[in-house]
Amino acid sequence: MIEQFTSVVFLTGFLASMIRMATPIVIVALGEMVTERSGIMNLGIEGIVWIGAFAGFATTILTGSYIWGFLVGGIVGILFGLIMSVVAVEFHGHQIVAGLGIWILCNGLSGLLNRSIFGISTERPTIVATLPTIPIPGLSNIPIIGETLFNQNIIVYLTILAVPLINFFFKEISWGLNIDAVGEQPRAADAAGLRVGVIRTLSACFGGFLAGIGGAYLPLALYSIYTNDISTGLGWMAIVVLVFGKWRPWGILGGALIFGAANALKWRLQNTDLPLPYQITLMLPYLVTLVMVIFFVRGGSGPSALAKPFVRSEN
Amino acid sequence: MANTTGVAVKMVNITKSFGSVLADDQVNFELLHGEIHGLLGENGAGKTTLMNILYGLHQPDSGEIIIQGEKKEISSPHKAVEEGIGMVHQHFMQIPTLTVIDNVILGLESLNSFKLNRARARERLVQISKIYGLQVDPDACIWQLSIGDRQRVEILKALYREVKILILDEPTSVLTPQETTELFHTIRKLVDAGLSVVFITHKLEEAMSITDRVTVLRDGKVVATRKTQDTNKAELACFMVGREVLFRLKREPYEDKQKYEVLRVENLTVKSDRGSLAVRDVTFNVQSGEIVGIAGVDGNGQTELVQALTGLRHVQGGSFWVDGVNLTNASPREILEHKVGHIPEEQNDALVANFTLIENLMLNRHYTDEFSKCGILDQGKMESRSRELIRQYDVKASSEKAIARTLSGGNKQKLIVAREIARDPRLLVAAHPTRGVDIGAEESIRNLLLEKRRQGGAILLVSTKLDEVLSLSDRILVMEKGRIVGEVTREEADIEKIGLLMAGTRTTT
Amino acid sequence: MIERIQNLLHSDQMGKWVRPFFTQVLIVLLAFVLGGFVILGIGADPIAAYAALIKSAFGNVNSIAETLVKACPLLLAGLAITLAFRAEFWNIGAEGQLYMGGVLAAVVGIYFTGLPPAVHIPLALIAGVLGGAIAGFIPVILKAKLRVNEVITTLMLNYIIILFTSYLDQGPMSDPIIKAGISRRLLETSWIPIMIKGTRFHWGIPLALLITILIAFLLSKTMLGFQIRAVGENARAARVAGVSINKTIIWTMILSGALAGLAGGIEISGVQHRLIERFSPGYGFLAIAVALVGRLSPIGVIFSSVLFAALIAGADTMQRVAGVPIPVVYLIEGLVIIFASIRSIRIRSPFRRKVTA
């Protein structure tokens, strides 16, 4: 068993699987991170992932273009990010409830649209091929990591790039500073002349955008097909990874990779002769996350003003 | 003072209400170029609301604002800054997790540049601090700074925005006498550089010493506007309170001659939230029938000391006893049970805003046999006892079922004091008991403390208001950087001496 | 007339109960109106659809019974969420706690033989309560002692417990014949008796109502309830006043888990009579919406649990009679929840302005 677990083929497959699982989680979690750091908690991202997946899928089927697919997925995400922010910013709504509402709403909507557009047919439309991979010359020939890190589709590269970029954004760009200010002390940010509502709205829209992209990634890059259950908890995992990563991009990447690794491992454990009931191996990712959280991620409750509506004239 | 005649800002017939409370009623206010204009009034008189309107934080229900002769609508602080108006709030508008520079440039760079140019900002900031003598480390995080430093950051923030009009809301309430002098110095420099300053205060001496003109507000109405040189303290006080102000403190001696030690603190050492030592090796005691005042600038360990003594913060070293019982690191409930009362420094830490007065009054005693049986609360008893307390301590509220949030600051504080004193504590730890309350409430709270002392209670009074410490205490301890740097008896105390101790100049006593 | 209504709306008691109630009802109605547009959008008749919904949820004794059978777990799990959220403990794990309650109730119901119903039924329910309490205790003790974020722990425990149930159902507890992710049948001595013959209205429903009243009493009239509210509203003030935050949240979560566990236990021993894997169609998640739409008040939760139960119960009929496919029902459910999240601050303001002017 040891040699099986150290073979080149195994390691390559394991790492590739880890990255496949982690990529959409990182995308969605980064978006939610921006939303939450501005003080809005959007629990509806699971739903936005669904609707984004459908929108991206349908668009690519109809237009034949991946770019349009991702774009429309993202735009639909923005729409629901906007609904969330209208509820949160304009109505001072209860964000946890609103998020759950968006989740259920999107569940219904994506199912409904799927039927309206494609019908209930035995012949299921599929995208001819998933997003092509782009090997990076030279680097992609390195054994093990070459195949997994440097022979990926464009979205994986962009995601890996997005982590330091967003980190930079929050550290060095004024908008990032503004988002943090609005999420930490909206009153002070308001007094400093920042438009709290506008910043929060934009952040929620950006979060929706990435959730939509992350959703569209599923049919376009991974499965080439759409079902109503395509997400199976991606949004929730993104929230877990976000808390795990203490609202920091690198932490999110780390959390997603650990979760991806545990996921990759569970299938490979089932393929060994270990006499474990399969449900126990299926628990592995969740158990690993739980244990990691207990031992390494204590405290930390996110931005101070998270999920708190900002009302200026309340004295 | 080149341009003293022109009108910088004119506010006409400003009316603003919050719910059913009328904060400002037909207020007229005029600020001239290059003047320091005092806005005087008690807490709740509408001073801050008026200036918040000018700064765009609130919208008036009616009335208009005229800046440089033009009618303006200031819909947000953003607009206010564009009009050259800056404001230093009493509660600083800062993001504690960010650095000084980031706080200063916050909200400025979003439109004209994308990447933060911290280097350029630092350069300008250092330049401005040099000109006005406002020294602050630009790279420190806000939470690492002292209150005085944080105030300087607020002023720098406004100056960085090149404001022409600067509003200072009760700027001296957190400063030592020496720091106050320094601040006044800075304000004069600002005016010399062509700024106009609105100085909000409720302290008459300050209004007299720094301002050029004074407008007095009472109950949301303008009572008078005077040139400072044409008026005097007595007249202003009369305008402000509507009656003669003289503290009628009933300082009667503790009748029982035999004093004994109630609180004993030995070598107490406590850490702050950030892990540094906030209280270092502190030893003192408080006797029955005695008020011991702890003076000092905010942030010198008083908060942590109080929290340690009330079980809210872990004690690192040393011990303390109440009536001979070692209560070091006991739970808040245990300490409470040993008849220790606690008036916390933040009203928010004492009252549950959305609870009724009954619930707030019962918060620290609902579990006693008097009010609950087998875990079930005796509503009737709670209600009647609360009604009694509210009457006895003269808390003004529509009924005992009113929500605490709806009370005025002074009445909230009276409610807290009532709750703590009515438990008949042996030791009362009172942190800033009169912070943010109007003169009437201040007077009655101080009298309640004195009455408690007369009955033989031991009181540990922590306050940054020197007059309060001086007028109430039998002994005064001065805290600086977590240590007790001096002890003075009532007889030998004076503001100058204590001020020096507070500022860190040690005396050899 | 209008004036009288306004006066009524502004009186003290009205302000506390009646007005929020009616605003909430209004908001929910609004969501249904908008949902009607969606139904119109897919080419069906919204009035017929809603008529079908109401008829199938409340049309006759049997349909009312069915609605209440579904409202029962939602009510109890909703109370569980209410307690936890009142103490500001973000328990997303009611689903897992409900499963755990179901599992233990099933264990008692299947393996404890020879007991008379009078002993067996309470024992099964107590086992359910215990299961939920244990599942609720794990995240809270981690939070209290190690400051571990409860959102993660409760979510992860959901997954783990549901997989554990699946393991039991296909392994140790599985039905010897069918073996299809379903346990053996509970012994009849552990079944909660049916209250109204010919329906599935069982005695667990009045029990749940009784418990609701107890929880309402607990929150408003007892020491623990007082402390829960104080900790939730202002933890620092509660601590200053000598209330132990850790102790309070630990008891809150034990109770919260127990309620969710009882929901699972009643569902197993009152309705399903077997432990089926995935036996809960997300009651624990929907309960969050139920609790918050009910404004975290036990009495409000009664209404909102019936509302959501009616939506579920009526969904099938709406689908058949009015041609509204199931996703539309989710869509309307989502709209109701989003609208209910809106706090009524601003909606009320036109009234107030008139009065003060």
Next chain:
Amino acid sequence: MKTPKAFLLLASLVVILALALNACAPAPAAPTEAPKAEPTKAPMTEPTEAPPAVEPPSEPFRVAMVLGCKIDDGDWCQAGYEGLEEAIKQFGDKIETTYTEDTTIPDMEKVMRDFATEGYDLIICHSSIAKEGIMNAAKDFPDTQFVWTDGDETLPNLAVVRSMTQEASYLAGLIAGKLTQSNVVGMVGAMDIPSTHRGYAGFEMGLKEANPDAKLLVNWTGDFVDLKGAKEATLSQIEAGADIIHGNGGSLNLGTLQGASEKNVLAIGAVRDQYNLAPSVVVTSVEWGFKKGFAMIIGEAMEGKLKVGDFYDLGLAEGAELSDYHDNASKVPDDVKALVEQKKKDILSGTLEIPNIESGS
């Protein structure tokens, strides 16, 4: 001040949504690569049936189906729904059908009671775990006929339909055993329950018979819808050397077949003919026979010949089958095809019996 504006914004979003739906609804049903398969009716108006308004010449036979998942799940429920459609195709006006989908297990009893009360003649419960519900409802409505998919118990008015997939799976196993070159074959299933375990056992039997050296890797995802997991599991098997993958049912098969086609590894589908899901690699599928089976059962019920109190075992003789090879026929050598045909004949003639194994332990 802002209230009306924000409210209008929210409301208009919803109205736009409604309009968008309106625009979508009448659109041509399937703009897919394979336009030949139009749904039989416009999907949105499917269940709208106003019963008493117009009397048809003779009273139609009324059939209701209760499904625990969505009818477009591409798998179990879609297969059941296709059976209903097939019946409509065959019997036209003579039957009136309705269905409810995504019904939760505890609700099934209520739904069946409703159907029975409304006078439906035949109620099909397409869920194996709704045991309590179907038993209670069937007992209380002795005059209504019930059919239960993959059940384990019958009643005087209840017939059980079982997907005896072991036979077709056995044939699929033979193909896999013959085609594998690495001697490693993978199978991805949802849950280890009888309806899947029969197929698993049959597949393994065929595999070992055709190739005693072959090793079978098995992954269960624990969930019928987890196509993400199914794809990962598939890839992990391919990485462990598998060169033929059998997706053993559940809409997760979409992920399994996707994974196989990505790595260009031959695959065998299940439940329905899944060739179109991954035309490049799917050599055949183990059809569970619901399409023909339900049509047959409804037909029998119409004539009053439903075998109540008995089991319909959908083996090769009753509708289950191994799908056509379609364009991948060339990938299966002729001798293998012949072998499969031979074994099929043996099974049909009764000379070869594949045991029904429902669980591993």
